[in-house]
Amino acid sequence: MSKWDAATSDHSSPEYKRNRAIVRNRDEGFCVRCRVLLSILTPAKDCDHYTAQAHGGTHSLDNLWMLCKRCHTDKTVRESKGGAGFTPFLDYTSGYYIKEPDWLEVIAERNSAYFAR
Numbered sequence: 625m626s627k628w629d630a631a632t633s634d635h636s637s638p639e640y641k642r643n644r645a646i647v648r649n650r651d652e653g654f655c656v657r658c659r660v661l662l663s664i665l666t667p668a669k670d671c672d673h674y675t676a677q678a679h680g681g682t683h684s685l686d687n688l689w690m691l692c693k694r695c696h697t698d699k700t701v702r703e704s705k706g707g708a709g710f711t712p713f714l715d716y717t718s719g720y721y722i723k724e725p726d727w728l729e730v731i732a733e734r735n736s737a738y739f740a741r
């Protein structure tokens with residue numbers, strides 16, 4: 625359990641444990657955000673609730689994804705301050721920040737691809 629969501633998450637729930645195992649396989653142990661935005665395979669141990677449990681998020685496969693420590697910590701710190709999302713990555717080539725996709729759509733696509741195999 626990560627210290628960041630210990631206060632608000634129930635990581636002992638059987639549904640969470642079951643789905644976390646699936647999500648680790650689905651996301652192949654890599655951070656989904658770093659992979660999609662940076663094309664970098666960053667090892668990820670944290671199975672994050674996209675919508676935090678404190679905000680009504682469930683343990684469903686549509687709300688869970690693997691994040692690396694950096695992305696997870698950034699998101700959790702912002703949530704703890706009442707914010708949402710991530711501090712954007714800067715594209716050093718263009719000088720612009722990289723736009724975040726609709727992550728729930730990305731997660732849904734990962735589920736479709738995974739369960740279609």
Ligand SMILES: [Zn+2]
Pocket residue numbers: 655656657658659666691692693694695696
């Ligand atoms: Zn990441």
